[in-house]
Amino acid sequence: MDWSWIALASSVASLLVGGYLYLWVRRQENPSARMHEISHAIETGATAYMRRLYMALACVAAVVGILVLLGFGIKVAGAYLFGSLCSALAGFFGMSVALRANSRTAWAAQRGLPAAFAVAFYGGGVMGMSVVGMALLGMSALYILFRDPQIVLGFSFGASSLALLAKAGGGIYTKTADIGADLVGKVELSIPEDDPRNPAVIADNVGDNVGDVAGMGADIFDSYVASVVAVMILGASLFAGKLEYVALPLMLAAAGIWASLFGMVLMRIGVRENPGRALNMGTVITCVIFAGLALGVIRLMGINPGAFYATLAGLVVGVVIGFTSDVFTSEQWGIVQRTAEASKTGPAINILTGFSYGLISILPSIVGICLATLVSWYAAQHFGLPGVYGVSLSAVGMLAVTGMVVSADAYGPIVDNAKGIAEQSGLSREVIDTADRLDAAGNTAKAITKGFAIAAAGLTVLALFAAYAETVDLQALDLLHPHVIVGIFLGAVMPPLFSALTILSVSRNAFAMVNEVRRQFREIPGLLEGLAKPDYARCVDIAAQGALKELILPGTLALVTPVAVALLFGREALGGLLAGSIFTGLIFALFMANSGGLWDNAKKYIEAGSCGGEGSEAHKAAVVGDTVGDPFKDTAGPSLNTLIAVMSLVAVLIAPLLVGRSLLGS
C-alpha cells in the first residue's frame, strides 16, 4: 500500500478548506467607506512590502539555486525553488486574507462577539490550512515523484531560507514602524496609538501583518517541513527497505491536518463567553483527536507501537510548554505583576527584573525539551526502535497540530488590526470593547504559539542534527579535539551575534523613521490638527527598504558559516557548530520571546490601573521596558529558530559531500 498518496490527498483537502474559508471571508460585508479606505491603505503598504520582499527573495533564490544546482544537480535545485515557492504562496494566501479579514471583523463586531470571532478565526484558518496544505503537498508530491528524501530535503532548504528572510525582514519592518510610531506619536506628541494623524500608523499596521502573519507562517512552515524531512532521512537510513518508516511522518502530518479541521469545526462552542478559552479548547481538542488518529495510522501501517509513544511525548510536551510560557508572560500571574511593581523604582529596575525573569523562563521549556527527548528515546527503545528515530518523531508529534496552532496565531494580528480600524473609523465604544476582548484573546494565543514554535524548532533541529550525524557517520563528538571546540564556540556565538545584528538594524531603522515622522509633523501644515493627511507611503517605504538592506549581513552569515567551517575544519567541526548553535539558539530564543512578552504585559497591567496607572512614573518606566522588549520578542527572538534551522539544513544538505574532506583535516 502506498501511503504517500493519502498524505497528498489530505494536503489537497487542506488547501480546499483554506480556499473555501478564503472565499467565505471575502463574501463578508464591508460597506463602510472609511474602513475600506484604512484597510486599503494597509493593503497597499503590505503589498508594496511583499513585492519588494519577493523580489529580494527571487534574487537570493536565483543565486542560491545556482549553487545548489552546481552542487547537487537539477532535481534538488528544482525542489529548492519549489520549496521557496510553496512557502511564499502559503504566506501570500494567508496575508491576503488577513488584510481583508481585519475590516470585515471590525464591521462584524457591530453584530456581536461571535460573528466577529468567526470572521477573524476563519481568516486565520486560511493561513493555518495553507501552511500545512502547501507544505504537505510539496513534500508528498516530491516523494511520490522521486522516492528520495534527499530531494525532499532540497524542498525544506528552500522553505527555510525563505523563512529566514521573511521572519527576520518582517521582524525588522514591524518593529521599525512600531517604535517609530510610538516614540513620536505617543511619547512626544501624546496622541493615541493607531491615531490616523500619525504618518507611521499605516506602516505599523502593515508591520503586524508582514511580521506576525507572513513571518510566523513562514517560520512554522519551515519547522514543520524540516521535522518531517529529518524523520524521512533517518527512516531511510535506519530501516533499509522498510519504506513505511519513511512515509510515517507524512502520514502523521496528514493525521494532524484532519485533527485540525475537526478542531476548527468543533471550536465555536462557548465563544460568546470567552474567546481565549475557545481558542485554547480548540487546541486541546485538536490534540486529542490527533492522538487518536496517530494511533490508528501507526496500527494500520503496521509500524512498531514505540513510534506512537514517541509522537505522543512530543505532542504533550509541546502543549505544556506553550501553556507554561503563559505563566511568565501573562498579567494574571505573579511574575508580570512583580515586574510592574519593580517599575515604581524606575526604568533600570524594570529592565533588570524583566531581564532576570526572562532568563529564568528558559528553564521550564528546556526541562520540557529534555523530558520529550528522554521519554521518546526510551519509549522507542523499549519497543525495539532506534532511540534517535523516537526523538525525531517527537518533533513531528509536536508540530502535527500546526494547522490549528497557526490558525489561532494568525487570528491575533487580524483582531489587532480590526481594533485599530474600529478606533480609526470612529465606531461606537461598545464595538471597540468587543474588538478589545477579541484582541486580548489573540495576545494569549500569540504567546502560546511562540513558546510552542521555539520548542518545536528545538526538537526539529535535534532531529536534523541526528540526520546529519547519520549521513556523515558521526558517532560521537570528540570535545577534546580543537576543531570541535572551535566549531562549538563559533556555533554558540552565532545566535547572540545574529540577535545583535537584527536589533541594531531595528534601532538604526527606527531612528530614520523617527526623523521622517518628525519631519512630516514639522513640514505638513495642519497635520497635528487633523486638517491634512500624512504621507503614509513614505514611512512604509523607509521600513521596507531598511528591513531588506539590513538582512544582507545576517543572512549571508547563516548560509556561509556552516560551509566555511566544514571546508576549514571538517565534518566533526560542523557537527560542533550545529550543536553550539542549537543550545545557545534555544536559550536566546526563549529568553527574548519571554522577556519581551513579560515587559509588554507589565506595561499593560499598569495601564489597566495598577501601580499608579497610565501616566505615572511606573508607567513611564514600563514603557521603556516594553520598547526594549519589542525587538526582542518580535525581531531577534523569533528569527533564531529559523537561523538554527537554516544552518542545520545547510549542514544536512552538504553532508554527503563532506566525508573525508577539509583543509585542515578532520
Add this chain to the structure above:
Amino acid sequence: MDWSWIALASSVASLLVGGYLYLWVRRQENPSARMHEISHAIETGATAYMRRLYMALACVAAVVGILVLLGFGIKVAGAYLFGSLCSALAGFFGMSVALRANSRTAWAAQRGLPAAFAVAFYGGGVMGMSVVGMALLGMSALYILFRDPQIVLGFSFGASSLALLAKAGGGIYTKTADIGADLVGKVELSIPEDDPRNPAVIADNVGDNVGDVAGMGADIFDSYVASVVAVMILGASLFAGKLEYVALPLMLAAAGIWASLFGMVLMRIGVRENPGRALNMGTVITCVIFAGLALGVIRLMGINPGAFYATLAGLVVGVVIGFTSDVFTSEQWGIVQRTAEASKTGPAINILTGFSYGLISILPSIVGICLATLVSWYAAQHFGLPGVYGVSLSAVGMLAVTGMVVSADAYGPIVDNAKGIAEQSGLSREVIDTADRLDAAGNTAKAITKGFAIAAAGLTVLALFAAYAETVDLQALDLLHPHVIVGIFLGAVMPPLFSALTILSVSRNAFAMVNEVRRQFREIPGLLEGLAKPDYARCVDIAAQGALKELILPGTLALVTPVAVALLFGREALGGLLAGSIFTGLIFALFMANSGGLWDNAKKYIEAGSCGGEGSEAHKAAVVGDTVGDPFKDTAGPSLNTLIAVMSLVAVLIAPLLVGRSLLGS
C-alpha cells in the same frame, strides 16, 4: 632534580615582597583626622562584612569539608580546608592594605601624581603578590608532601568554593550599595556621588573593596590554581613516570612570579605623563620577561619545546583579548560614542544599543580562545606532545602573569576610594584632579583584567574538562544520546539561571537599601543640610546580610547540580553538563562584563560634555543604561567564571568515583 622546591622558594619570595610592600604602605603618612575618620568608617564596614563572610564560609567549609572527608579521605579534606584558608588569607591581606592605602594615596596626591601612584600601585601589589604567593605556596607544599595531583585538586576545590561565595557575595554587596546610594542620592535628592550626607556612601565605598579587591582576588586565585592543577593531573596521566611534566606548571607559575616582580620594579618610569600607559607597559614588560624565563625553565627541565610554544600562545592571546575588550568599553572608541549618541533617543534605545554591542563583543574573545586552542594544540602535536596537554598549558601561560595583572587591578579600587576620600574631606581641586587621573587609569586596567580573567577562566575550564575526560576515560561525547543532550541542556541553562538569581538578589536588596536611605533622610533631622550624621552602619548591615542570604540558592545549585546529574545520568551526561556550562558561561560572562563597561563609559562620555552633557535627556537615558549594566559587570558577569570553575572542579573531584555508576545507566 626536584623542581618543586624552586616553586616553593619562589612563592615564599613573593610573600616576602608582599609583606615588605604591606609595611611600606603602612609607613606612609596619613595625618589628616578627617581622612582618617572616613577611612576608618570604610575599614569598619569592610571588616564587619568580611567577618560575616568568613563566618558563612567557615560554615560552608565545615559542611562541604565533611562531605569531602567522607568521599575522599582525610588528605583531600585537609587540602580542601587549606585551599579555602590560603585564598581567604590572600584576600584578607589584599583588603587590609587596600583599606589603608586609600587615604594614604589621597594624602600623597598632594605631593603629586608619581607619589600617589606609588602608594596606590604598591598597595595593589600586596594583593597581587599575596594571591600568587599563597596559591603557589599551597600547591607546591602539598605536592612536595604527597606527590599526588589529586590532593592538590582538593586545594583547588577549596579555593574555588570560597571564590564563588566571595565573588558573588561581594558582587551583590557592592551593587546593592551602589544602586541604593545613587537612586536616592543622585537621582532623587541631586546630591553628588560620594557625598558624606548619603547614609549609603560608606557601604558603597566598602563595596568597592569587598567586590573588586577581595572578590576579584579570590576569582583569579581560583583560576590560577585550577589551571595549574589541570595540567598536573593531565601530566600525571599522559606521561607516566616523567614527573617533570607534572612539575612544569608549578615552575611556570614560579617564572611568572619573578617576571611580575621585575615588571613592578621596572614600571614606575613614565608615570608622571600617563599612569594608564605605565600600567599597560608594566604588563607588557612582565609578559616579555615571562616568555624568556619560561623558555629557560623548559630548556633546563629538559622538556619538549612544544610546551614552550603552547605556553606562549596562551600568553599572547590573553594579553590581546585584554586589550581588545578595551575597544568595546573605552570612550576613546566609536562603540561607546555611538551608544552615547543613541541615548539621545531615550533610555530604551540606549539599552538596545549597548545590549547589541555587548553581544557582538563576545566574538573577538571567543575567536581569541579558539586561536589559543588551535595554536597550542598544533604546536604541541608538532613536537610530539599530546594536543590536550598543549591546550592546558596555554591556560597556565595566560595566567602566569597573574601577579602583575592582579596588582594593576587592585590599584583600581584603591584610587577610586582615594578619589572619594579626597572629595569627602575637602582637599583642593588640584588634588582631586590628580586623584581623577589616577582613577581613569584604574578603570582601563579593570576592564582589561576582566577580559583577561574571563578568557583565562575559559582556557582553564577547557583544561579541567580535559582532566575530567582523561580521568573517567571519556573519548568523545555521543550527542545523539538523550543523557548527553539532557546534560548539555542543563549545563547551558546554569549560567543564565545563576545570572538571573544574582541580579534579582541585587534588585531585591537595593530595594531594601533605597527604603532605608529614604527613611534616614526622612527621620534624621538636619541630615540633608549636613547638620547631622547618617547611620552608616545600618546600610552596611543591610548590604552584608542580604548578600550572604541571597547566596544560598545559587551556591547550592553550583555544588549540587554536577553531583545530581552524575548520579542520575552518568559520566557522559556530566561531561555534557560541563561542556554546556562552559560554552554559555563564557558567552554570558563576556556579554555582561563588556556591556556593563560600555554603558558605564557611555555615561561618563556624556558627563564629559558630549551629546548634551550632564543633566541632558541623553544623560538621563545613559544613567538608566549604567544602572542596568552595574549588576551585569560587577555581580553576575564576573561570578560566572567561578561558577563554571566550581562545577568543573566538582566533576574532576568526583570523577574517580563515577566509572560505571548511575541510576539510569550511562
